[in-house]
Amino acid sequence: MSLRGQTAVVTGAVMGIGRAMVEILLQNDAKVALLDVNKSGGESLTEALGKQYGSQNVLFLDCDVESEEQFKAAFKRAVDAFGQIDIVFNNAGILNEATWEKTVSINLLGVIRGTYLALEHMNKTHGGRGGVIINTGSMAGLGPFSCCPVYTATKHGVVSFTRAMASASTVSGYGVRFNAVCPGFVQTDLFSNIPIRLGQYSHMADATAQLVKKMGVITPSQVAEAVLEMVTDETKNGEALMVMPKGKEYITFPNLISPNK
Numbered sequence: 502m503s504l505r506g507q508t509a510v511v512t513g514a515v516m517g518i519g520r521a522m523v524e525i526l527l528q529n530d531a532k533v534a535l536l537d538v539n540k541s542g543g544e545s546l547t548e549a550l551g552k553q554y555g556s557q558n559v560l561f562l563d564c565d566v567e568s569e570e571q572f573k574a575a576f577k578r579a580v581d582a583f584g585q586i587d588i589v590f591n592n593a594g595i596l597n598e599a600t601w602e603k604t605v606s607i608n609l610l611g612v613i614r615g616t617y618l619a620l621e622h623m624n625k626t627h628g629g630r631g632g633v634i635i636n637t638g639s640m641a642g643l644g645p646f647s648c649c650p651v652y653t654a655t656k657h658g659v660v661s662f663t664r665a666m667a668s669a670s671t672v673s674g675y676g677v678r679f680n681a682v683c684p685g686f687v688q689t690d691l692f693s694n695i696p697i698r699l700g701q702y703s704h705m706a707d708a709t710a711q712l713v714k715k716m717g718v719i720t721p722s723q724v725a726e727a728v729l730e731m732v733t734d735e736t737k738n739g740e741a742l743m744v745m746p747k748g749k750e751y752i753t754f755p756n757l758i759s760p761n762k
């Protein structure tokens with residue numbers, strides 16, 4: 502499937518799931534702006550990707566999603582370089598229960614900030630041409646990940662924010678679709694230094710390792726393929742797509758207004 506003529510912004514683009522998403526977008530002919538705090542890694546990755554996919558199709562922007570100023574400037578530079586933004590993947594996230602305020606700031610506030618800044622360029626009621634925004638949740642956004650209560654709260658926030666924005670967009674005519682991807686365990690850097698990341702819950706590291714063993718682990722590319730499906734399938738809006746070793750599943754949420762439906 503071709504995304505030729507489409508432009509994407511990916512946060513947390515240098516490693517893990519973000520990096521896999523950048524590659525699949527480039528493989529499908531999109532132009533991609535990579536936003537990340539890892540400047541040296543971002544510059545060398547972008548140089549390598551430029552050689553493979555064409556340097557005019559890839560742009561690194563040094564950006565901390567905690568900073569409104571840096572984030573706003575990055576969107577502007579992406580628009581200046583590529584002309585418009587059609588796809589946004591708000592993916593940057595950390596897992597650290599010790600620095601829990603930072604976890605909230607990056608995982609939840611960063612997604613909200615990225616969504617609102619993206620809408621300034623994409624919202625059809627403000628001269629944009631619409632598009633799709635995918636936010637990275639987690640299975641921890643669907644059920645409790647007991648060793649990480651704050652991380653769990655941020656991911657529930659991401660899923661709920663995404664669903665509410667999908668609904669707001671439909672009602673308001675923004676022309677932008679919103680979906681959340683909810684992976685299980687993915688083999689990335691988040692798996693390093695687990696006891697430190699768990700902070701006061703470090704005593705649960707062994708039990709969590711058992712859970713990982715039971716549930717299994719997927720690759721960043723499997724997550725990227727699931728995200729691509731929600732990018733390209735124009736019927737998908739307000740979805741939370743769980744991605745697990747046993748496969749993908751769109752989550753059915755309770756209908757709170759008509760509980761028997």
Ligand SMILES: NC(=O)C1=CN([C@@H]2O[C@H](COP(=O)(O)OP(=O)(O)OC[C@H]3O[C@@H](n4cnc5c(N)ncnc54)[C@H](O)[C@@H]3O)[C@@H](O)[C@H]2O)C=CC1
Nearest residue numbers: 513515516517518537538565566593594639686687689690
């Ligand atoms: N690895 C896993 O098992 C799972 C991860 N996730 C979520 O997937 C997303 C990506 O995580 P991974 O790829 O696993 O992590 P990772 O640690 O491999 O990559 C995260 C990337 O985000 C960047 N980043 C971190 N803080 C940033 C900030 N303030 N501003 C901009 N960029 C920043 C990092 O430099 C890095 O390139 C996160 O939101 C995470 O919560 C969700 C479910 C499972």
Ligand SMILES: CCCCC/C=C\C=C\C(=O)C/C=C\C/C=C\CCCC(=O)O
Nearest residue numbers: 639640641644645646685686691709710
């Ligand atoms: C000891 C290894 C821990 C590794 C943790 C690393 C990353 C986890 C990232 C997540 O986003 C969590 C992903 C999946 C698990 C989430 C919830 C499990 C809920 C299980 C249940 O309902 O009981």
